[in-house]
Amino acid sequence: MPTMIGGLFVYNHKGEVLISRVYRDDIGRNAVDAFRVNVIHARQQVRSPVTNIARTSFFHIKRSNIWLAAVTKQNVNAAMVFEFLLKVIDVMQSYFGKISEENIKNNFVLIYELLDEILDFGYPQNTDTGVLKTFITQQGIKSQTKEEQAQITSQVTGQIGWRREGIKYRRNELFLDVLEYVNLLMSPQGQVLSAHVAGKVVMKSYLSGMPECKFGINDKIVMEAKGKGMSTDDPARSGKPVVVIDDCQFHQCVKLSKFETEHSISFIPPDGEFELMRYRTTKDISLPFRVIPLVREVGRTKMEVKVVLKSNFKPSLLGQKIEVKIPTPLNTSGVQLICLKGKAKYKASENAIVWKIKRMAGMKETQLSAEIELLETDTKKKWTRPPISMNFEVPFAPSGFKVRYLKVFEPKLNYSDHDVIKWVRYIGRSGLYETRC
């Protein structure tokens, strides 16, 4: 089962072809039109990201009015095709920003060059933006010295595809961002139906040479292994919190075999910004906010809603950008609002009350009450009460994830771990944070 893509098309929202690249003879020219007619111009909602038309499969992705479709007649690995399309979007974004019709039209040449580089006869190739940027540039002529050319060559063709040799910085610095998204689905009674944290560690490295890094976190398995090896202290008893990571994945630079055997995360980082790891936890999540809804239907033309918002973290910390969205019925005619903190507004276009609070300290409580007037309608349909959703940002990791250390070794150059300036930052954000009401 060979896996390859027969062709790649880019359309605007009207279905006009902006880019078309066909790699295989079995993809006819009419395939372009087939997709337009059957998917882009189809009335109903898109049913599946894969559409089969006349034995040809179209894998499509839509990003802000632009359709990207990979076409094949073979039974390909669907995940691979989508992964590739997403990479294409990443690459394009990093070259010219937002994916829009105008940007694509203005960058025809560049896109063709890129496609030529990342897809060879339908097989995905090196899609690392960092590497691509070294030899495909937007500025017209880039006069390259012999040295530069040699460097490019060594990077493109080298074993370590993500880093070139001979990088030098006066100040060796690195930044770590631990970014977590808390997802929650809660029942009206306050029972957690499902909760998980999707986190990632983004690293910005400005390090000279070919440094080898070692990254330590408070993962339960690692800590237990450590605890056995070094002392009799049980990590759980010694008071240090540990995090149970359900599952994680790493940037390609991380040596997976080492992780498997020794549970250590070691790698030679790419230069600049990259996503070191992604992880997921489901246990012992500290939910930063709790929404308690109270909805009372008073007769057919009136409804009373009371929402209590509780912050549940250290009082010294501040939650930010808090927004609670309370859906209202479609036949709402007017809303009276009283809130103790922040600003609340009824937005008819969104059919919701949007309650915004700029800042809120931990262990506080506030509430909003609303009187909703309803138009009398003859529709028998009951209002379905969509869940209350909320957004926020808090300066800690809700999963309890902690960076223990990040050590840098560069044996060939004369700087040591101590000379590297390191910054760590934790951000917890809301993913889908919903309370049914």
Next chain:
Amino acid sequence: MSNNGSYSNDRPPSAGETELATDPASGVLFLSDYKKHEDLQQMLDSNKDSLKLEAMKRIIGMIAKGKNASDLFPPVVKNVVSKNIEVKKLVYVYLVRYAEEQQDLALLSISTFQRALKASEFFIPVLLVDPNQLIRASALRVLSSIRVPMIVPIVMLAIKDSASDMSPYVRKTAAHAIPKLYSLDPEQKDELIVVIEKLLSDKTTLVVGSAVMAFEEVCPERIDLIHKNYRKLCNLLVDVDEWGQVIIISMLTRYARTQFADPNADDDGEDSTNKPFYEDEDDIDGEHDPSKEEKIKKTYSLDPDHRLLLRNTKPLLQSRNASVVMSVAQLYHHLAPRSEVHVVAKALIRLLRSHREVQSVVLNCIASVSTKRKGMFEPFLKSFFVRTSDPTHIKLLKLEILTNLATETSISVILREFQTYISSNDKEFVAAAIQAIGRCASSIKEVTDTCLSGLVSLLSNRDHDVVAESVVVIKKLLQTQPSEHREIIIHMAKLVDFINVPQARASILWLLGEYSDRVPKIAPDVLRKMAKSFINEEDIVKLQILNLAVKLYLTNPKQTNLLCQYVFNLAKYDHNYDIRDRARFLKQFIFSENSKLSKHAKKIFLATKPAPVLESRFKGKKRWVPYHTILTPGRLAIMTCLLSLKFLLILL
């Protein structure tokens, strides 16, 4: 591409002119097409790289807009020897494009060149002489991308040379060129296999992925080429680039499936009917007598090479690339002993946080795996709870999975979820949720009654579609349940007056016909009402009215004889030929006294029908591929509604 194809691309100059005005890529407005090309030609012929580059960019821009730039072929191709790497790259883009699109033209141009330069002298020097490996490689890439049969020998030569190049990057490119040449001229196969064999034995991670790709495309049947490289491939795998990993893993899966013994051969799959048995299996294996034998067999098995593959692919579950994870999951699904397969579940669940498209692919996968391996995903049940923000197709897949995972212990949680789903706005999803309740009811005996009463209570729902869907599902459930449900049938009979969804009406009528003995007074009355409204009904309902008429005639001819004749007369003159046919066909059973058929009419129509089996549409897919399935919701429903028809067709 035929002659016509290339000619039709030549636009008359006037057409080109009007388009030029709106063409931002050209930048400047020119008077005529010819002039413009003249201008570009001059730029291409100049000595300055910047001018050449500008010209090339504009030409590529034209191509991207679907305009014809083929007449510039000669001046463009001349620049393939340019020292500037950017110009050269753009020339390559142009070359590949036109050689593919307009073979005649390319052939013509190449042969013109051949006279002047000789093709071999033209490309090969670039390939061999250039000290930069990047240029050597991309030249080979372009050369192999030109799909003109005439240059096959040249490409063959180039591939052979490059396969033993010093640079792994060039060797990689050589591997990529192989499938291209093969698709151009399959007769080169034997010669290419020699090259593939050489490349497969390469020890650099850069090359092996591409070599395996070439192998898969050209000679997947030559499994003997893999034998000696198998261990090396396993060991290198972790360090190969992500796309290469996908290809290698899928090849190794195929290899291992053909070369190693199936670790689960003894207990051939299908644990869903018998789930608790397998769940225990890991801990208390020797409980059942047959499983003792199994255990002995199992412990002896697993070839060290087989183990090597499983061990070396496991770390890749941590890969950032979803397709790598999926490939490993596939490999484990097919090759790992049952007790080890569960390790992939976590990784698959993680992929659900990925982009929506990937999520859909993964859910499809889980849906089909979960029909076979329930226990694997049970701990993650909550991950499949539906969010209001999910698009419909994701919701449906999640529902499917939840239904597949339902067991005696988890059913209460799942049913509570389903209940909340029914109040959703999304009609299609609501219908599917009701279907899902029906499936749970029929697969888990403990909850059948609760489900049934729940569904009956839905019959008084305000939403017509909910009622209709419930009717269809209840009908199926009643059929699987031999016990008497008289009240429900009476309730449904009353609904005929209110429901106007044809599917549901048809279901009710079928039920009444089938169980008319339980409601002997009501059924004829319903037939009377139906006879009145016959002409206004949908086809599917009309067919069921005929069915009902026949069945009632057979059980209760005294009361229904006239009604029946009336209905058949109406059907005789119906618009739809299906209904006319059916009427004529059924008439033979009841109204003609002496025919052979009518003697057996009772046996045929009143026989107990096999109950429909409510099961996952993902069940029974023999090959598990990470691939979508064609969605045909409601297919099952239609089929069961027409069961009586099918029944007859089978008989005759």
